[in-house]
Amino acid sequence: MAGRFSIVMAWVLIALPIRAQNxxxxxxxxxxxxxxxxxxxxxxxxxxxxxxxxxxxxxxxRGVAYMAQGLADPALDDLTHAVTVAPGYANAWYNxxxxxxxxxxxxxxxxxxxxxxxxRPNYAEAFYERGSTLLGDLRYDEAIADxxxxxxxxxxxxxxxxxxxxxxxxxxxRDKSLREEATADFRAALKLDxxxxxxxxxxxxxxxxxxxGAREVAAGLQGTRWNGASGCPIDDIQFIEDSRARxxxxxxxxxxxxxxxxxxxxxxxxxxxxxxFGNWDAELIxxxxxxxxxxxxxxxxxxxxxxxxxxxxxxxCKLDKAM
Numbered sequence: 001m002a003g004r005f006s007i008v009m010a011w012v013l014i015a016l017p018i019r020a021q022n023x024x025x026x027x028x029x030x031x032x033x034x035x036x037x038x039x040x041x042x043x044x045x046x047x048x049x050x051x052x053x054x055x056x057x058x059x060x061x062r063g064v065a066y067m068a069q070g071l072a073d074p075a076l077d078d079l080t081h082a083v084t085v086a087p088g089y090a091n092a093w094y095n096x097x098x099x100x101x102x103x104x105x106x107x108x109x110x111x112x113x114x115x116x117x118x119x120r121p122n123y124a125e126a127f128y129e130r131g132s133t134l135l136g137d138l139r140y141d142e143a144i145a146d147x148x149x150x151x152x153x154x155x156x157x158x159x160x161x162x163x164x165x166x167x168x169x170x171x172x173x174r175d176k177s178l179r180e181e182a183t184a185d186f187r188a189a190l191k192l193d194x195x196x197x198x199x200x201x202x203x204x205x206x207x208x209x210x211x212x213g214a215r216e217v218a219a220g221l222q223g224t225r226w227n228g229a230s231g232c233p234i235d236d237i238q239f240i241e242d243s244r245a246r247x248x249x250x251x252x253x254x255x256x257x258x259x260x261x262x263x264x265x266x267x268x269x270x271x272x273x274x275x276x277f278g279n280w281d282a283e284l285i286x287x288x289x290x291x292x293x294x295x296x297x298x299x300x301x302x303x304x305x306x307x308x309x310x311x312x313x314x315x316x317c318k319l320d321k322a323m
Contacts, residue, residue: 023048030061038065056086064095067102075099090119094126101133109133124153128160135163140171161189162198169206179206195267221273225322226294232317233298237286239266245275247284286319294319 026048029041042062050058063078076099082092097112113130117123131146147164150157165185172178183206189199221239228234235248245266264284265276273286273294282300289295299314 023050027054030058035065035068038062039069053086056082056089056092059085060089060092060095063092063099067095067099072099072103088119090116090123090126093119094123094129097126097133098129101129106133106137110137122153124150124157127153128157128163131160131167132163135167135170138170140167143167144171156192158189158193158196159198161185161192162196162202165189165202165206166198169202182206200267226319227322229318229320232296232319233315234284234296234317234319236322237319247275289318292321294321 023045026041026044029037030045032038032041039062042058042065045054045058046062059078059082063075063082066072066075066078076096079092079096079099082089083096086092093112094116097109097116100106100109100112110130110133113126113133116126117130120126127146127149131143131150134140134143134146144164144167147160147167150160151164154160162185165182168178168182168185182202186199186202186206189196190203193199223239225236225238227236233249237248238246240246245264247264266273273288275284275286282298284296284298286294286296295316295318297314297316299312301310301312
């Protein structure tokens with residue numbers, strides 16, 4: 001009997017370190033930046049019946065991985081398990097709030113963000129997401145307060161500056177003082193990040209357009225089509241997603257110039273839209289004047305067919321939004 005007991009104990013002593021090593025490997029995968037590896041590692045931890053903080057972490061991290069994979073339902077299930085196992089787990093409340101926010105369940109999202117900042121009073125990310133949700137719910141004063149808190153905690157958070165500016169703008173479309181507050185925030189964001197799209201969009205709203213005039217021009221340029229006026233060398237411009245545009249000319253405007261330019265890049269810079277044409281020697285800049293009009297300045301070069309030397313051309317005209 002003593003011999004059998006000794007053998008059993010020997011196997012136990014061998015198995016325990018192996019199990020511990022496997023658990024360590026699973027935990028490392030559960031923290032992986034790869035969603036698939038994260039799901040596998042966290043699932044192994046849950047199947048191994050870990051408890052307490054480890055179990056809450058495994059559910060939280062797997063929920064985050066499911067979020068990254070666009071799987072809202074299993075993400076919600078896991079994050080609900082996480083906050084049930086560990087009600088003081090601020091990060092799990094925050095992550096579940098993000099899932100609700102993505103599903104446009106704003107009241108539930110706000111409730112979870114409330115819990116996250118209650119547990120962690122300086123949780124900048126939770127204040128930012130709550131502010132974004134409040135802005136989407138048109139609760140401007142509360143959104144401004146949250147973005148102000150984020151800016152106090154993270155002065156270099158460009159998105160918080162831009163979102164607070166948009167909150168000021170949306171709160172008082174015809175209030176000059178609020179427009180000035182909005183402009184100041186947009187410019188603060190651009191000092192930190194000159195290519196911040198939200199801030200560039202905001203400057204279009206407050207600087208180039210009249211109060212209440214075409215938030216959709218800046219926020220909704222993508223997917224719109226604009227026609228060149230009579231005498232304009234541009235036939236039309238279609239703004240396509242991912243900062244691409246399709247530009248067509250009304251006619252061949254010089255030797256070596258295509259009748260259709262094709263696809264170009266574009267980006268907002270203040271109230272201007274700048275187009276890039278790759279290897280073609282041309283510059284096209286559009287200025288947003290209103291919700292229905294963009295003025296353009298078009299400069300390009302062609303090659304003289306006899307002298308083989310560059311010939312400059314230029315045109316200024318307007319584009320009208322296609323109905």
